[in-house]
Amino acid sequence: MSDLTDLTIAEAREHLAQKKISAVELAKAYQSRMVGHKDFNAYIIETPEIALAAAKVSDEKIAKGKAGIMEGIPIAVKDLFCTRGVLSTACSGILAGFKPPYESTVTANIFGAGAVMLGKTNMDEFAMGSANLNSFYGAVKNPWKRKKDNKDLVPGGSSGGSAAAVAARICAGALGSDTGGSIRQPASFTGTVGIKPTYGRCSRWGMIAFASSLDQAGSIARTVQDAAIMLEAISGFDEKDSTSAEMQTPKFEKALAVKDVKGLKIGIPKEYHSERLDPEIKKLWESGADWLKKQGAEIVDISLPHSKYALPVYYIIAPAEASSNLARYDGVRYGLRIVESADSLDEMYMKTRGEGFGPEVKRRIMMGTYVLSAGYYDAYYRQAQKVRKLIIRDFDEAFKKVDVILTPTTPSAAFALDEKPTDPVEMYLNDIFTVPVNLAGIPAISVPAGLSKDGLPLGLQLIGKMWDEETLFRVGGVLETAADFKTRAL
Amino acid sequence: MSLIKGNTGEWEMVIGLEVHAQVNSNSKLFSGASTHFGAEPNTQVSLVDAAMPGMLPVLNEFCVEQAVRTGLALKAQINLKSIFDRKNYFYPDLPQGYQISQFSHPIIGKGKIILDMPGGEKREIGITRLHLEQDAGKSLHDQSPSSTFIDLNRSGIALMEIVSEPDLRTAEEAGEYMKKMRQILRYIGTCDGDMEKGSMRCDANVSVRKPGGKLGTRCEIKNLNSIKNIIKAIEYEAARQVEIIEGGGEIRQETRLFDPDKNETRTMRSKEDAHDYRYFPDPDLYPLVLTQEFVDKIKKTLPELPDEKRERYVREMKLSEYDAAVLTAEKETTEYFEEVAKKTDPKLAANWITAELFGRLNKAGLGIAQSPVSAANTSSLVSMIQDNTISGKIAKQVFDIMFETGDDPKTIVKNHGLEQVTDTGAIEKIVDEVLAANPDKVAEYKGGKDKLFGFFVGQVMKISGGKVNPAMVNDLLKKKL
Numbered sequence: 001m002s003d004l005t006d007l008t009i010a011e012a013r014e015h016l017a018q019k020k021i022s023a024v025e026l027a028k029a030y031q032s033r034m035v036g037h038k039d040f041n042a043y044i045i046e047t048p049e050i051a052l053a054a055a056k057v058s059d060e061k062i063a064k065g066k067a068g069i070m071e072g073i074p075i076a077v078k079d080l081f082c083t084r085g086v087l088s089t090a091c092s093g094i095l096a097g098f099k100p101p102y103e104s105t106v107t108a109n110i111f112g113a114g115a116v117m118l119g120k121t122n123m124d125e126f127a128m129g130s131a132n133l134n135s136f137y138g139a140v141k142n143p144w145k146r147k148k149d150n151k152d153l154v155p156g157g158s159s160g161g162s163a164a165a166v167a168a169r170i171c172a173g174a175l176g177s178d179t180g181g182s183i184r185q186p187a188s189f190t191g192t193v194g195i196k197p198t199y200g201r202c203s204r205w206g207m208i209a210f211a212s213s214l215d216q217a218g219s220i221a222r223t224v225q226d227a228a229i230m231l232e233a234i235s236g237f238d239e240k241d242s243t244s245a246e247m248q249t250p251k252f253e254k255a256l257a258v259k260d261v262k263g264l265k266i267g268i269p270k271e272y273h274s275e276r277l278d279p280e281i282k283k284l285w286e287s288g289a290d291w292l293k294k295q296g297a298e299i300v301d302i303s304l305p306h307s308k309y310a311l312p313v314y315y316i317i318a319p320a321e322a323s324s325n326l327a328r329y330d331g332v333r334y335g336l337r338i339v340e341s342a343d344s345l346d347e348m349y350m351k352t353r354g355e356g357f358g359p360e361v362k363r364r365i366m367m368g369t370y371v372l373s374a375g376y377y378d379a380y381y382r383q384a385q386k387v388r389k390l391i392i393r394d395f396d397e398a399f400k401k402v403d404v405i406l407t408p409t410t411p412s413a414a415f416a417l418d419e420k421p422t423d424p425v426e427m428y429l430n431d432i433f434t435v436p437v438n439l440a441g442i443p444a445i446s447v448p449a450g451l452s453k454d455g456l457p458l459g460l461q462l463i464g465k466m467w468d469e470e471t472l473f474r475v476g477g478v479l480e481t482a483a484d485f486k487t488r489a490l
Numbered sequence: 491m492s493l494i495k496g497n498t499g500e501w502e503m504v505i506g507l508e509v510h511a512q513v514n515s516n517s518k519l520f521s522g523a524s525t526h527f528g529a530e531p532n533t534q535v536s537l538v539d540a541a542m543p544g545m546l547p548v549l550n551e552f553c554v555e556q557a558v559r560t561g562l563a564l565k566a567q568i569n570l571k572s573i574f575d576r577k578n579y580f581y582p583d584l585p586q587g588y589q590i591s592q593f594s595h596p597i598i599g600k601g602k603i604i605l606d607m608p609g610g611e612k613r614e615i616g617i618t619r620l621h622l623e624q625d626a627g628k629s630l631h632d633q634s635p636s637s638t639f640i641d642l643n644r645s646g647i648a649l650m651e652i653v654s655e656p657d658l659r660t661a662e663e664a665g666e667y668m669k670k671m672r673q674i675l676r677y678i679g680t681c682d683g684d685m686e687k688g689s690m691r692c693d694a695n696v697s698v699r700k701p702g703g704k705l706g707t708r709c710e711i712k713n714l715n716s717i718k719n720i721i722k723a724i725e726y727e728a729a730r731q732v733e734i735i736e737g738g739g740e741i742r743q744e745t746r747l748f749d750p751d752k753n754e755t756r757t758m759r760s761k762e763d764a765h766d767y768r769y770f771p772d773p774d775l776y777p778l779v780l781t782q783e784f785v786d787k788i789k790k791t792l793p794e795l796p797d798e799k800r801e802r803y804v805r806e807m808k809l810s811e812y813d814a815a816v817l818t819a820e821k822e823t824t825e826y827f828e829e830v831a832k833k834t835d836p837k838l839a840a841n842w843i844t845a846e847l848f849g850r851l852n853k854a855g856l857g858i859a860q861s862p863v864s865a866a867n868t869s870s871l872v873s874m875i876q877d878n879t880i881s882g883k884i885a886k887q888v889f890d891i892m893f894e895t896g897d898d899p900k901t902i903v904k905n906h907g908l909e910q911v912t913d914t915g916a917i918e919k920i921v922d923e924v925l926a927a928n929p930d931k932v933a934e935y936k937g938g939k940d941k942l943f944g945f946f947v948g949q950v951m952k953i954s955g956g957k958v959n960p961a962m963v964n965d966l967l968k969k970k971l
Contacts, residue, residue: 082544095543102537104544206544212773241546242775321773324576327587328541332640345638349580372578372768381770 023072071114094356104206122161132160156186181434188459199441203238262296267402291482323368520547541585566601596621616655
């Protein structure tokens with residue numbers, strides 16, 4: 001048998017069910033591969049004992065015929081999720097050493113479905129970033145290399161560790177979170193599939209908050225089917241999260257059974273075309289539309305007139321919420337506390353937060369504090385909320401005409417670690433295609449669709465109606481087959 | 491209305507109160523942790539109350555019910571849609587770094603409260619709004635010379651902040667307002683009103699002006715924890731302001747603290763130092779939407795309110811205004827009275843409670859809740875008076891014993907042989923005795939000295955030890971004389 005780490009989740013599950021392999025063997029295979037790829041810095045902590053213990057339990061459950069939908073599948077967990085007794089820091093120095101006495105609902109769900117945790121993955125601090133350069137634990141390297149040079153590339157962010165781990169096959173799939181593109185953008189940069197479900201599909205309980213009205217958990221995997229399996233495992237109503245939706249989780253995997261897109265209308269938003277759009281990306285986008293057309297879909301031009309405001313709106317709302325969400329990291333109860341040479345309470349706060357947070361987090365706390373301040377609230381925060389409503393209405397109008405919207409996931413392929421834009425706004429432009437989706441609360445998936453001339457993966461994004469992840473998986477499956485993306489990072 | 495006499499004439503106070511009332515609820519506003527008072531520090535703290543990473547608030551429906559119940563009792567507008575906002579500030583006993591409160595869309599809108607001033611005057615005071623919010627924890631500064639300790643037991647307990655219009659004009663009115671608010675909340679069971687435990691506290695906004703003139707600059711006095719302190723703090727503050735203005739100074743808008751030991755208010759922070767709380771809707775909670783049915787259901791369970799009760803006592807039970815007011819002042823008193831009056835004449839019951847029971851309780855320094863005489867026993871005593879088992883005079887003796895022993899009156903009367911004599915033969919015998927022993931008085935009476943009738947009654951009572959029925963004695967004496 002070839003390397004067990006080559007198996008997709010669906011294949012591994014098949015092998016396990018047929019007792020061709022055991023969960024313990026599978027976990028060990030991943031662990032030995034992890035040893036060889038520590039240089040990507042994808043994991044901030046590995047949990048081999050937990051993995052082997054869980055794999056053993058999975059083998060027993062499989063033997064008894066009581067396997068869950070992810071029984072024995074080794075996964076990686078973004079460090080944003082609180083995992084009981086295991087380091088959970090959101091890759092921030094302010095939470096250094098923090099081990100929560102509780103398990104997030106999403107991880108509890110996926111472990112309940114049988115998944116085995118290999119470790120926690122690196123990410124941008126508090127999920128703020130698009131290149132995984134803002135981590136307390138250092139940058140993550142993309143397993144992909146481009147043809148023209150041997151530079152280390154970024155994996156995207158903020159779920160950069162998760163995406164890199166999936167691309168490097170040092171996990172079968174990984175949990176991510178997406179506030180403005182943090183699953184889809186790294187998926188695009190690493191040639192993996194990433195889905196951000198509808199806001200409210202997954203519980204946010206125990207997921208360290210960045211921007212509460214935008215944060216959603218999701219999955220990164222090698223195939224659309226694997227992403228569907230994982231999403232099904234983590235979804236579901238949770239009474240502990242007031243914004244989680246009280247609805248049944250569909251059998252997402254079944255949506256893939258329909259192998260065509262006959263009768264579906266695919267929208268192409270004209271506003272996403274711009275003169276600045278990289279011709280390579282434009283070409284890929286057109287190919288995507290062609291493939292779907294050939295499979296029976298109708299391509300429809302649509303308009304999302306307010307999408308040009310999405311980025312500024314996002315960079316008002318997300319920092320505003322973050323400035324408040326991150327106030328709890330004050331050095332009083334847990335995490336970092338700096339009292340040395342702090343002569344007053346205020347000094348303790350300033351030193352602790354000054355040292356504990358990285359520069360991007362500080363920048364966003366300042367922006368958020370500013371836009372909520374007296375005298376500026378109406379001009380920024382309130383105005384942004386109004387425009388957010390218009391953006392939602394754009395999508396509502398569009399979805400009266402089409403079933404799914406097709407766009408590029410990112411405006412470019414992965415860039416090198418040392419090519420980080422000096423202007424933060426340049427960096428924020430990475431999320432230009434993904435951010436409107438979060439503002440509208442709707443689901444979207446990124447599917448690898450081709451290679452850049454440099455030989456780097458590029459993804460296409462499918463945006464769906466509220467609660468209609470099933471159509472995304474169906475169309476995503478068709479796109480995946482048509483693109484026939486087989487190249488691996490290594 | 492009393493005014494402050496200054497050197498330049500009279501001044502009028504303008505006062506508004508913000509009452510913070512802890513909601514009577516077993517669990518906190520956004521977590522399942524217990525709200526029991528007096529537990530060991532940090533033993534009633536959920537992950538949410540401690541603001542652990544990734545924790546989320548879930549609204550306690552019972553607290554919402556309590557707020558609506560209070561709104562209905564204050565004849566206020568119930569807002570079917572309200573919004574929870576975050577009030578952001580840093581303090582160690584505020585774990586989230588923000589308090590979840592309601593800013594621009596409170597659950598309860600305008601209402602009113604009627605004050606019955608001691609002179610008999612009625613004053614209507616407007617309620618601006620009532621909103622729900624989280625209480626903070628407690629900072630303990632007295633546990634160590636170098637550290638502050640934090641107790642999060644109170645963190646996240648539900649508070650109702652009830653804001654009045656600036657309709658109060660004297661410190662006394664402010665005191666009456668607080669009493670009335672407390673009375674209403676206790677009647678409907680939405681707050682225990684225990685100011686000593688901090689279940690009810692208030693901030694007072696005070697300014698002075700020439701009567702009917704332009705509003706003055708106000709100062710806010712924080713955290714007043716007794717009615718006595720509210721009155722003293724307002725009186726001090728108003729006098730301070732008058733002195734400054736008359737001295738040619740200006741009032742600075744600021745937040746002040748009252749020091750009950752020195753009986754003065756001091757600057758806590760000036761307007762310039764005021765926090766910018768950066769209120770914004772809490773993205774962890776959707777707007778709170780109530781149905782009219784939800785409100786109507788609560789309305790049906792609303793008990794009779796003190797004002798309505800008092801009016802009914804006067805109208806239906808024919809009690810005096812005074813007795814009705816006294817009997818409805820406290821929930822416990824009303825309950826006691828209604829229990830006694832259930833089987834007895836309400837007027838007689840009212841007299842016994844206000845005169846006899848209260849007299850003894852006051853003397854013993856007890857509240858009605860600690861009364862040694864149960865309502866059932868008072869009721870049975872009043873019944874015994876009504877059916878002539880004992881006279882009113884004997885009843886007082888019996889009541890003394892009841893107050894001392896807590897025994898029921900029937901047993902006492904029986905054991906002490908205090909039943910009223912209603913046997914005509916027996917009474918006649920005593921009457922005859924008295925008449926025979928006082929022939930001269932009988933002659934004087936018959937000669938027209940009517941006043942002597944009372945003398946004969948008194949003699950009969952004395953010999954019988956007060957046990958004979960006075961009405962029967964009267965009848966017999968009249969017949970015989």
